[in-house]
Amino acid sequence: MRDRYQIEESASVFSFKPFHPYRSKLKWYGLAIVIFGVLSVFYYASMSKLFLIISATLFVMTVWFFLKEILLYIPLRYIFDRSTNEVYQSSLFLSKRKIMNLDEVVIYQSSEMGSWQYKIGKKKMQFVKSYAISEYFSIKKDNEQVVAYRSEILTKIEQMVTESSLTIPSNSGRSSFNH
Amino acid sequence: MNLKHFKQEGSLLYEMKPQYGSSIILIAGLFAFAFVGYYVAIYGLMWVMLILGVLSFWAIATKKMSIDMDKRLLHAKVGLAKPQVTISIDSIQRFELFTMSNNFIKTNAMLSAYYLDESGKEKAIQIAQGFRVKAMQSILNEMEEIIGR
Incomplete structure:
Protein backbone atom coordinates (compact mmCIF):
# COMPACT_ATOMS: atom_id res chain seq x y z
CA MET A 1 0.00 0.00 0.00
CA HIS A 20 1.70 6.27 -9.20
CA PRO A 21 -0.87 3.42 -9.44
CA TYR A 22 -1.37 4.38 -13.10
CA ARG A 23 1.90 2.61 -13.89
CA SER A 24 0.03 -0.65 -14.11
CA LYS A 25 -2.06 0.78 -16.94
CA LEU A 26 0.97 1.62 -19.05
CA LYS A 27 1.37 -1.86 -20.52
CA TRP A 28 -2.15 -1.66 -21.98
CA TYR A 29 -1.28 1.68 -23.54
CA GLY A 30 1.84 0.09 -24.98
CA LEU A 31 -0.18 -2.76 -26.40
CA ALA A 32 -2.74 -0.38 -27.93
CA ILE A 33 0.02 1.75 -29.46
CA VAL A 34 1.60 -1.31 -31.09
CA ILE A 35 -1.75 -2.57 -32.40
CA PHE A 36 -2.84 0.77 -33.86
CA GLY A 37 0.68 1.37 -35.23
CA VAL A 38 0.71 -1.95 -37.05
CA LEU A 39 -2.83 -1.37 -38.32
CA SER A 40 -1.89 2.08 -39.61
CA VAL A 41 1.08 0.68 -41.52
CA PHE A 42 -1.09 -2.14 -42.85
CA TYR A 43 -3.84 0.20 -44.09
CA TYR A 44 -1.26 2.61 -45.49
CA ALA A 45 0.17 -0.22 -47.59
CA SER A 46 -3.23 -1.50 -48.67
CA MET A 47 -4.35 2.02 -49.67
CA SER A 48 -7.68 1.96 -47.81
CA LYS A 49 -7.99 5.57 -46.87
CA LEU A 50 -10.91 5.47 -44.44
CA PHE A 51 -9.41 2.75 -42.25
CA LEU A 52 -6.03 4.45 -42.38
CA ILE A 53 -7.56 7.66 -41.03
CA ILE A 54 -9.36 5.79 -38.24
CA SER A 55 -6.36 3.74 -37.13
CA ALA A 56 -3.93 6.66 -37.42
CA THR A 57 -6.23 8.84 -35.30
CA LEU A 58 -6.46 6.13 -32.63
CA PHE A 59 -2.69 5.72 -32.78
CA VAL A 60 -2.05 9.42 -32.25
CA MET A 61 -4.60 9.56 -29.42
CA THR A 62 -3.14 6.62 -27.52
CA VAL A 63 0.39 8.01 -27.92
CA TRP A 64 -0.87 11.37 -26.63
CA PHE A 65 -2.49 9.83 -23.54
CA PHE A 66 0.51 7.57 -22.95
CA LEU A 67 2.90 10.53 -22.98
CA LYS A 68 0.59 12.53 -20.74
CA GLU A 69 0.51 9.77 -18.15
CA ILE A 70 4.22 9.10 -18.23
CA LEU A 71 5.42 12.71 -18.35
CA LEU A 72 2.80 14.63 -16.40
CA TYR A 73 0.74 12.45 -14.09
CA ILE A 74 2.89 9.59 -12.83
CA PRO A 75 5.92 11.67 -11.69
CA LEU A 76 3.67 14.12 -9.83
CA ARG A 77 4.37 14.32 -6.12
CA TYR A 78 2.74 16.38 -3.39
CA ILE A 79 4.65 17.35 -0.28
CA MET B 1 -22.76 41.20 3.92
CA ASN B 2 -22.53 41.94 0.25
CA LEU B 3 -24.41 39.16 -1.50
CA LYS B 4 -24.56 38.49 -5.20
CA HIS B 5 -26.40 35.20 -5.42
CA PHE B 6 -28.69 35.48 -2.42
CA LYS B 7 -31.37 37.93 -1.42
CA GLN B 8 -31.69 38.76 2.24
CA GLU B 9 -35.28 38.74 3.44
CA GLY B 10 -35.73 39.57 7.04
CA SER B 11 -32.78 39.49 9.34
CA LEU B 12 -31.81 35.84 9.05
CA LEU B 13 -33.59 34.52 5.96
CA TYR B 14 -31.65 34.31 2.72
CA GLU B 15 -33.24 33.36 -0.56
CA MET B 16 -31.19 32.27 -3.55
CA LYS B 17 -31.70 34.35 -6.65
CA PRO B 18 -32.72 32.30 -9.67
CA GLN B 19 -29.88 31.41 -12.04
CA TYR B 20 -31.19 31.87 -15.54
CA GLY B 21 -28.07 31.73 -17.71
CA SER B 22 -27.82 28.08 -18.67
CA SER B 23 -31.53 27.34 -18.37
CA ILE B 24 -32.48 29.98 -20.92
CA ILE B 25 -30.14 28.41 -23.46
CA LEU B 26 -31.51 24.93 -22.74
CA ILE B 27 -35.12 26.02 -23.11
CA ALA B 28 -34.37 28.12 -26.19
CA GLY B 29 -32.62 25.11 -27.73
CA LEU B 30 -35.56 22.81 -27.02
CA PHE B 31 -38.04 25.26 -28.52
CA ALA B 32 -35.76 25.79 -31.51
CA PHE B 33 -35.78 22.04 -32.12
CA ALA B 34 -39.56 22.03 -31.76
CA PHE B 35 -39.72 24.73 -34.42
CA VAL B 36 -37.40 22.72 -36.67
CA GLY B 37 -39.73 19.74 -36.20
CA TYR B 38 -42.69 21.89 -37.19
CA TYR B 39 -40.79 23.34 -40.15
CA VAL B 40 -39.77 19.98 -41.64
CA ALA B 41 -43.15 18.47 -40.69
CA ILE B 42 -41.87 15.83 -38.25
CA TYR B 43 -44.62 16.42 -35.73
CA GLY B 44 -43.41 13.72 -33.33
CA LEU B 45 -40.17 15.64 -32.82
CA MET B 46 -42.08 18.87 -32.45
CA TRP B 47 -44.32 17.52 -29.68
CA VAL B 48 -41.49 15.82 -27.77
CA MET B 49 -39.36 18.96 -27.81
CA LEU B 50 -42.33 21.16 -26.95
CA ILE B 51 -43.23 19.01 -23.93
CA LEU B 52 -39.59 18.84 -22.78
CA GLY B 53 -39.31 22.60 -23.15
CA VAL B 54 -42.42 23.25 -21.08
CA LEU B 55 -41.34 20.74 -18.42
CA SER B 56 -37.88 22.25 -18.05
CA PHE B 57 -39.38 25.74 -17.96
CA TRP B 58 -41.68 24.56 -15.19
CA ALA B 59 -38.81 22.93 -13.29
CA ILE B 60 -36.73 26.10 -13.45
CA ALA B 61 -39.65 28.33 -12.52
CA THR B 62 -40.44 26.27 -9.42
CA LYS B 63 -36.83 25.87 -8.30
CA LYS B 64 -36.33 27.46 -4.93
CA MET B 65 -33.70 27.52 -2.28
CA SER B 66 -33.57 29.44 0.95
CA ILE B 67 -31.47 29.42 4.07
CA ASP B 68 -33.10 30.13 7.40
CA MET B 69 -30.30 30.97 9.80
CA ASP B 70 -32.72 31.51 12.68
CA LYS B 71 -33.64 27.83 12.77
CA ARG B 72 -30.48 26.73 10.92
CA LEU B 73 -32.46 25.11 8.12
CA LEU B 74 -32.10 24.95 4.37
CA HIS B 75 -35.27 24.66 2.30
CA ALA B 76 -34.85 23.44 -1.24
CA LYS B 77 -37.11 22.51 -4.11
CA VAL B 78 -35.13 21.12 -7.02
CA GLY B 79 -36.56 19.31 -10.01
CA LEU B 80 -40.14 18.44 -10.90
CA ALA B 81 -40.66 15.05 -9.30
CA LYS B 82 -38.91 15.66 -6.01
CA PRO B 83 -40.86 17.31 -3.21
CA GLN B 84 -39.46 20.20 -1.21
CA VAL B 85 -36.87 19.11 1.30
CA THR B 86 -35.79 20.73 4.52
CA ILE B 87 -32.27 20.07 5.69
CA SER B 88 -30.64 21.01 8.92
CA ILE B 89 -27.54 23.03 8.10
CA ASP B 90 -25.56 21.11 10.69
CA SER B 91 -26.25 17.87 8.85
CA ILE B 92 -24.44 19.08 5.72
CA GLN B 93 -21.32 16.99 5.42
CA ARG B 94 -19.52 18.37 2.42
CA PHE B 95 -19.90 20.02 -0.94
CA GLU B 96 -19.07 18.42 -4.22
CA LEU B 97 -18.36 19.78 -7.65
CA PHE B 98 -19.60 17.90 -10.68
CA THR B 99 -18.26 18.83 -14.07
CA MET B 100 -19.13 17.57 -17.47
CA SER B 101 -16.78 17.95 -20.38
CA ASN B 102 -17.34 17.43 -24.05
CA ASN B 103 -14.21 17.05 -26.15
CA PHE B 104 -11.99 18.37 -23.36
CA ILE B 105 -14.06 21.54 -22.92
CA LYS B 106 -15.96 21.91 -19.68
CA THR B 107 -19.58 22.44 -20.62
CA ASN B 108 -21.42 22.09 -17.36
CA ALA B 109 -20.65 22.59 -13.71
CA MET B 110 -22.86 21.63 -10.82
CA LEU B 111 -22.55 22.19 -7.10
CA SER B 112 -24.15 19.73 -4.73
CA ALA B 113 -24.28 19.36 -0.99
CA TYR B 114 -24.16 16.05 0.81
CA TYR B 115 -26.18 15.76 4.01
CA LEU B 116 -27.46 13.14 6.41
CA ASP B 117 -31.18 12.58 6.54
CA GLU B 118 -33.12 11.58 9.67
CA SER B 119 -32.11 7.94 9.38
CA GLY B 120 -28.45 8.90 9.03
CA LYS B 121 -28.16 8.06 5.35
CA GLU B 122 -26.03 10.28 3.14
CA LYS B 123 -28.00 12.10 0.48
CA ALA B 124 -27.15 14.69 -2.14
CA ILE B 125 -28.96 17.78 -3.23
CA GLN B 126 -28.17 20.07 -6.12
CA ILE B 127 -27.42 23.62 -5.07
CA ALA B 128 -26.65 25.26 -8.38
CA GLN B 129 -25.62 24.56 -11.91
CA GLY B 130 -24.16 26.57 -14.71
CA PHE B 131 -21.43 26.75 -17.30
CA ARG B 132 -18.53 27.99 -15.29
CA VAL B 133 -16.73 26.64 -12.29
CA LYS B 134 -16.08 30.21 -11.15
CA ALA B 135 -19.79 30.85 -10.66
CA MET B 136 -20.09 27.71 -8.54
CA GLN B 137 -17.18 28.92 -6.45
CA SER B 138 -18.73 32.29 -5.72
CA ILE B 139 -22.08 30.66 -4.84
CA LEU B 140 -20.33 28.29 -2.44
CA ASN B 141 -18.32 31.12 -0.90
CA GLU B 142 -21.48 33.09 -0.27
CA MET B 143 -23.24 30.09 1.20
CA GLU B 144 -20.33 29.40 3.51
CA GLU B 145 -20.32 33.02 4.55
CA ILE B 146 -24.03 32.84 5.37
CA ILE B 147 -23.89 29.60 7.29
CA GLY B 148 -20.67 30.73 8.93
CA ARG B 149 -18.16 28.06 8.15
Whole structure:
Protein backbone atom coordinates (compact mmCIF):
# COMPACT_ATOMS: atom_id res chain seq x y z
CA MET A 1 0.00 0.00 0.00
CA ARG A 2 2.78 2.44 0.85
CA ASP A 3 4.47 1.43 -2.39
CA ARG A 4 1.28 1.97 -4.30
CA TYR A 5 1.46 5.73 -3.67
CA GLN A 6 5.20 5.92 -2.88
CA ILE A 7 4.43 7.44 0.50
CA GLU A 8 7.33 9.08 2.33
CA GLU A 9 6.77 10.20 5.85
CA SER A 10 8.86 11.91 8.47
CA ALA A 11 8.12 13.91 11.60
CA SER A 12 6.99 17.02 9.77
CA VAL A 13 6.75 16.01 6.11
CA PHE A 14 4.22 13.80 4.38
CA SER A 15 4.58 13.20 0.67
CA PHE A 16 3.07 10.87 -1.90
CA LYS A 17 2.56 10.31 -5.62
CA PRO A 18 -1.18 10.24 -6.29
CA PHE A 19 -0.95 8.87 -9.82
CA HIS A 20 1.70 6.27 -9.20
CA PRO A 21 -0.87 3.42 -9.44
CA TYR A 22 -1.37 4.38 -13.10
CA ARG A 23 1.90 2.61 -13.89
CA SER A 24 0.03 -0.65 -14.11
CA LYS A 25 -2.06 0.78 -16.94
CA LEU A 26 0.97 1.62 -19.05
CA LYS A 27 1.37 -1.86 -20.52
CA TRP A 28 -2.15 -1.66 -21.98
CA TYR A 29 -1.28 1.68 -23.54
CA GLY A 30 1.84 0.09 -24.98
CA LEU A 31 -0.18 -2.76 -26.40
CA ALA A 32 -2.74 -0.38 -27.93
CA ILE A 33 0.02 1.75 -29.46
CA VAL A 34 1.60 -1.31 -31.09
CA ILE A 35 -1.75 -2.57 -32.40
CA PHE A 36 -2.84 0.77 -33.86
CA GLY A 37 0.68 1.37 -35.23
CA VAL A 38 0.71 -1.95 -37.05
CA LEU A 39 -2.83 -1.37 -38.32
CA SER A 40 -1.89 2.08 -39.61
CA VAL A 41 1.08 0.68 -41.52
CA PHE A 42 -1.09 -2.14 -42.85
CA TYR A 43 -3.84 0.20 -44.09
CA TYR A 44 -1.26 2.61 -45.49
CA ALA A 45 0.17 -0.22 -47.59
CA SER A 46 -3.23 -1.50 -48.67
CA MET A 47 -4.35 2.02 -49.67
CA SER A 48 -7.68 1.96 -47.81
CA LYS A 49 -7.99 5.57 -46.87
CA LEU A 50 -10.91 5.47 -44.44
CA PHE A 51 -9.41 2.75 -42.25
CA LEU A 52 -6.03 4.45 -42.38
CA ILE A 53 -7.56 7.66 -41.03
CA ILE A 54 -9.36 5.79 -38.24
CA SER A 55 -6.36 3.74 -37.13
CA ALA A 56 -3.93 6.66 -37.42
CA THR A 57 -6.23 8.84 -35.30
CA LEU A 58 -6.46 6.13 -32.63
CA PHE A 59 -2.69 5.72 -32.78
CA VAL A 60 -2.05 9.42 -32.25
CA MET A 61 -4.60 9.56 -29.42
CA THR A 62 -3.14 6.62 -27.52
CA VAL A 63 0.39 8.01 -27.92
CA TRP A 64 -0.87 11.37 -26.63
CA PHE A 65 -2.49 9.83 -23.54
CA PHE A 66 0.51 7.57 -22.95
CA LEU A 67 2.90 10.53 -22.98
CA LYS A 68 0.59 12.53 -20.74
CA GLU A 69 0.51 9.77 -18.15
CA ILE A 70 4.22 9.10 -18.23
CA LEU A 71 5.42 12.71 -18.35
CA LEU A 72 2.80 14.63 -16.40
CA TYR A 73 0.74 12.45 -14.09
CA ILE A 74 2.89 9.59 -12.83
CA PRO A 75 5.92 11.67 -11.69
CA LEU A 76 3.67 14.12 -9.83
CA ARG A 77 4.37 14.32 -6.12
CA TYR A 78 2.74 16.38 -3.39
CA ILE A 79 4.65 17.35 -0.28
CA PHE A 80 2.83 18.53 2.82
CA ASP A 81 5.25 20.22 5.18
CA ARG A 82 4.21 20.95 8.75
CA SER A 83 7.32 22.86 9.74
CA THR A 84 7.02 25.49 7.01
CA ASN A 85 3.21 25.30 6.81
CA GLU A 86 3.37 24.87 3.05
CA VAL A 87 2.24 22.46 0.36
CA TYR A 88 4.54 21.73 -2.55
CA GLN A 89 4.12 20.03 -5.87
CA SER A 90 6.99 18.51 -7.74
CA SER A 91 6.81 17.19 -11.26
CA LEU A 92 9.18 15.93 -13.90
CA PHE A 93 9.95 19.45 -15.10
CA LEU A 94 9.48 21.59 -12.01
CA SER A 95 10.98 20.46 -8.79
CA LYS A 96 9.27 21.41 -5.53
CA ARG A 97 7.08 24.37 -6.28
CA LYS A 98 5.03 25.92 -3.51
CA ILE A 99 1.32 25.76 -4.34
CA MET A 100 -0.37 26.96 -1.16
CA ASN A 101 -0.20 27.27 2.58
CA LEU A 102 -1.09 24.19 4.55
CA ASP A 103 -3.71 25.90 6.69
CA GLU A 104 -5.74 27.14 3.70
CA VAL A 105 -6.12 23.73 2.10
CA VAL A 106 -9.66 22.63 1.30
CA ILE A 107 -10.18 19.04 0.26
CA TYR A 108 -13.22 18.26 -1.82
CA GLN A 109 -14.59 15.63 -4.15
CA SER A 110 -14.88 16.42 -7.79
CA SER A 111 -16.86 14.14 -10.02
CA GLU A 112 -17.08 13.85 -13.72
CA MET A 113 -19.21 11.50 -15.73
CA GLY A 114 -18.74 8.08 -14.21
CA SER A 115 -15.74 8.77 -11.98
CA TRP A 116 -14.55 11.04 -9.24
CA GLN A 117 -11.39 12.09 -7.45
CA TYR A 118 -10.18 14.11 -4.50
CA LYS A 119 -8.86 17.58 -5.17
CA ILE A 120 -7.32 20.29 -3.06
CA GLY A 121 -7.42 24.03 -3.47
CA LYS A 122 -7.03 27.25 -1.58
CA LYS A 123 -9.89 28.23 0.64
CA LYS A 124 -12.44 30.42 -1.18
CA MET A 125 -11.05 29.52 -4.59
CA GLN A 126 -10.75 25.76 -4.45
CA PHE A 127 -12.82 25.15 -7.59
CA VAL A 128 -11.10 27.80 -9.68
CA LYS A 129 -7.56 26.56 -9.20
CA SER A 130 -7.40 23.00 -8.00
CA TYR A 131 -4.91 20.17 -7.79
CA ALA A 132 -5.91 16.53 -8.12
CA ILE A 133 -4.56 14.51 -5.22
CA SER A 134 -6.01 11.11 -6.07
CA GLU A 135 -6.47 8.91 -9.08
CA TYR A 136 -9.94 8.63 -10.55
CA PHE A 137 -12.18 6.30 -8.60
CA SER A 138 -15.24 4.64 -10.06
CA ILE A 139 -18.61 5.92 -8.90
CA LYS A 140 -19.30 2.68 -7.02
CA LYS A 141 -19.41 3.54 -3.35
CA ASP A 142 -16.75 2.41 -0.89
CA ASN A 143 -14.61 0.19 -3.03
CA GLU A 144 -11.34 -1.10 -1.62
CA GLN A 145 -9.15 1.49 -3.31
CA VAL A 146 -11.11 4.39 -1.85
CA VAL A 147 -11.03 2.91 1.64
CA ALA A 148 -7.29 2.33 1.40
CA TYR A 149 -6.66 5.80 -0.01
CA ARG A 150 -8.68 7.38 2.79
CA SER A 151 -6.89 5.58 5.58
CA GLU A 152 -3.38 5.92 4.13
CA ILE A 153 -3.45 9.44 2.76
CA LEU A 154 -6.59 11.47 3.23
CA THR A 155 -6.87 11.19 7.00
CA LYS A 156 -3.22 12.21 7.31
CA ILE A 157 -3.70 15.32 5.19
CA GLU A 158 -6.91 16.26 6.97
CA GLN A 159 -5.19 15.90 10.29
CA MET A 160 -2.28 18.10 9.19
CA VAL A 161 -4.61 20.76 7.84
CA THR A 162 -6.73 20.96 10.99
CA GLU A 163 -3.62 21.02 13.17
CA SER A 164 -2.05 23.85 11.19
CA SER A 165 -5.23 25.91 11.12
CA LEU A 166 -5.46 25.61 14.88
CA THR A 167 -1.94 26.78 15.55
CA ILE A 168 -1.88 29.50 12.91
CA PRO A 169 -4.84 31.82 12.43
CA SER A 170 -6.27 31.44 8.92
CA ASN A 171 -5.84 34.14 6.25
CA SER A 172 -2.37 34.83 7.55
CA GLY A 173 0.34 32.46 6.60
CA ARG A 174 3.62 31.74 8.28
CA SER A 175 5.11 34.90 6.80
CA SER A 176 3.26 37.08 9.27
CA PHE A 177 5.36 35.65 12.05
CA ASN A 178 8.64 36.45 10.39
CA HIS A 179 8.76 40.19 10.89
CA MET B 1 -22.76 41.20 3.92
CA ASN B 2 -22.53 41.94 0.25
CA LEU B 3 -24.41 39.16 -1.50
CA LYS B 4 -24.56 38.49 -5.20
CA HIS B 5 -26.40 35.20 -5.42
CA PHE B 6 -28.69 35.48 -2.42
CA LYS B 7 -31.37 37.93 -1.42
CA GLN B 8 -31.69 38.76 2.24
CA GLU B 9 -35.28 38.74 3.44
CA GLY B 10 -35.73 39.57 7.04
CA SER B 11 -32.78 39.49 9.34
CA LEU B 12 -31.81 35.84 9.05
CA LEU B 13 -33.59 34.52 5.96
CA TYR B 14 -31.65 34.31 2.72
CA GLU B 15 -33.24 33.36 -0.56
CA MET B 16 -31.19 32.27 -3.55
CA LYS B 17 -31.70 34.35 -6.65
CA PRO B 18 -32.72 32.30 -9.67
CA GLN B 19 -29.88 31.41 -12.04
CA TYR B 20 -31.19 31.87 -15.54
CA GLY B 21 -28.07 31.73 -17.71
CA SER B 22 -27.82 28.08 -18.67
CA SER B 23 -31.53 27.34 -18.37
CA ILE B 24 -32.48 29.98 -20.92
CA ILE B 25 -30.14 28.41 -23.46
CA LEU B 26 -31.51 24.93 -22.74
CA ILE B 27 -35.12 26.02 -23.11
CA ALA B 28 -34.37 28.12 -26.19
CA GLY B 29 -32.62 25.11 -27.73
CA LEU B 30 -35.56 22.81 -27.02
CA PHE B 31 -38.04 25.26 -28.52
CA ALA B 32 -35.76 25.79 -31.51
CA PHE B 33 -35.78 22.04 -32.12
CA ALA B 34 -39.56 22.03 -31.76
CA PHE B 35 -39.72 24.73 -34.42
CA VAL B 36 -37.40 22.72 -36.67
CA GLY B 37 -39.73 19.74 -36.20
CA TYR B 38 -42.69 21.89 -37.19
CA TYR B 39 -40.79 23.34 -40.15
CA VAL B 40 -39.77 19.98 -41.64
CA ALA B 41 -43.15 18.47 -40.69
CA ILE B 42 -41.87 15.83 -38.25
CA TYR B 43 -44.62 16.42 -35.73
CA GLY B 44 -43.41 13.72 -33.33
CA LEU B 45 -40.17 15.64 -32.82
CA MET B 46 -42.08 18.87 -32.45
CA TRP B 47 -44.32 17.52 -29.68
CA VAL B 48 -41.49 15.82 -27.77
CA MET B 49 -39.36 18.96 -27.81
CA LEU B 50 -42.33 21.16 -26.95
CA ILE B 51 -43.23 19.01 -23.93
CA LEU B 52 -39.59 18.84 -22.78
CA GLY B 53 -39.31 22.60 -23.15
CA VAL B 54 -42.42 23.25 -21.08
CA LEU B 55 -41.34 20.74 -18.42
CA SER B 56 -37.88 22.25 -18.05
CA PHE B 57 -39.38 25.74 -17.96
CA TRP B 58 -41.68 24.56 -15.19
CA ALA B 59 -38.81 22.93 -13.29
CA ILE B 60 -36.73 26.10 -13.45
CA ALA B 61 -39.65 28.33 -12.52
CA THR B 62 -40.44 26.27 -9.42
CA LYS B 63 -36.83 25.87 -8.30
CA LYS B 64 -36.33 27.46 -4.93
CA MET B 65 -33.70 27.52 -2.28
CA SER B 66 -33.57 29.44 0.95
CA ILE B 67 -31.47 29.42 4.07
CA ASP B 68 -33.10 30.13 7.40
CA MET B 69 -30.30 30.97 9.80
CA ASP B 70 -32.72 31.51 12.68
CA LYS B 71 -33.64 27.83 12.77
CA ARG B 72 -30.48 26.73 10.92
CA LEU B 73 -32.46 25.11 8.12
CA LEU B 74 -32.10 24.95 4.37
CA HIS B 75 -35.27 24.66 2.30
CA ALA B 76 -34.85 23.44 -1.24
CA LYS B 77 -37.11 22.51 -4.11
CA VAL B 78 -35.13 21.12 -7.02
CA GLY B 79 -36.56 19.31 -10.01
CA LEU B 80 -40.14 18.44 -10.90
CA ALA B 81 -40.66 15.05 -9.30
CA LYS B 82 -38.91 15.66 -6.01
CA PRO B 83 -40.86 17.31 -3.21
CA GLN B 84 -39.46 20.20 -1.21
CA VAL B 85 -36.87 19.11 1.30
CA THR B 86 -35.79 20.73 4.52
CA ILE B 87 -32.27 20.07 5.69
CA SER B 88 -30.64 21.01 8.92
CA ILE B 89 -27.54 23.03 8.10
CA ASP B 90 -25.56 21.11 10.69
CA SER B 91 -26.25 17.87 8.85
CA ILE B 92 -24.44 19.08 5.72
CA GLN B 93 -21.32 16.99 5.42
CA ARG B 94 -19.52 18.37 2.42
CA PHE B 95 -19.90 20.02 -0.94
CA GLU B 96 -19.07 18.42 -4.22
CA LEU B 97 -18.36 19.78 -7.65
CA PHE B 98 -19.60 17.90 -10.68
CA THR B 99 -18.26 18.83 -14.07
CA MET B 100 -19.13 17.57 -17.47
CA SER B 101 -16.78 17.95 -20.38
CA ASN B 102 -17.34 17.43 -24.05
CA ASN B 103 -14.21 17.05 -26.15
CA PHE B 104 -11.99 18.37 -23.36
CA ILE B 105 -14.06 21.54 -22.92
CA LYS B 106 -15.96 21.91 -19.68
CA THR B 107 -19.58 22.44 -20.62
CA ASN B 108 -21.42 22.09 -17.36
CA ALA B 109 -20.65 22.59 -13.71
CA MET B 110 -22.86 21.63 -10.82
CA LEU B 111 -22.55 22.19 -7.10
CA SER B 112 -24.15 19.73 -4.73
CA ALA B 113 -24.28 19.36 -0.99
CA TYR B 114 -24.16 16.05 0.81
CA TYR B 115 -26.18 15.76 4.01
CA LEU B 116 -27.46 13.14 6.41
CA ASP B 117 -31.18 12.58 6.54
CA GLU B 118 -33.12 11.58 9.67
CA SER B 119 -32.11 7.94 9.38
CA GLY B 120 -28.45 8.90 9.03
CA LYS B 121 -28.16 8.06 5.35
CA GLU B 122 -26.03 10.28 3.14
CA LYS B 123 -28.00 12.10 0.48
CA ALA B 124 -27.15 14.69 -2.14
CA ILE B 125 -28.96 17.78 -3.23
CA GLN B 126 -28.17 20.07 -6.12
CA ILE B 127 -27.42 23.62 -5.07
CA ALA B 128 -26.65 25.26 -8.38
CA GLN B 129 -25.62 24.56 -11.91
CA GLY B 130 -24.16 26.57 -14.71
CA PHE B 131 -21.43 26.75 -17.30
CA ARG B 132 -18.53 27.99 -15.29
CA VAL B 133 -16.73 26.64 -12.29
CA LYS B 134 -16.08 30.21 -11.15
CA ALA B 135 -19.79 30.85 -10.66
CA MET B 136 -20.09 27.71 -8.54
CA GLN B 137 -17.18 28.92 -6.45
CA SER B 138 -18.73 32.29 -5.72
CA ILE B 139 -22.08 30.66 -4.84
CA LEU B 140 -20.33 28.29 -2.44
CA ASN B 141 -18.32 31.12 -0.90
CA GLU B 142 -21.48 33.09 -0.27
CA MET B 143 -23.24 30.09 1.20
CA GLU B 144 -20.33 29.40 3.51
CA GLU B 145 -20.32 33.02 4.55
CA ILE B 146 -24.03 32.84 5.37
CA ILE B 147 -23.89 29.60 7.29
CA GLY B 148 -20.67 30.73 8.93
CA ARG B 149 -18.16 28.06 8.15
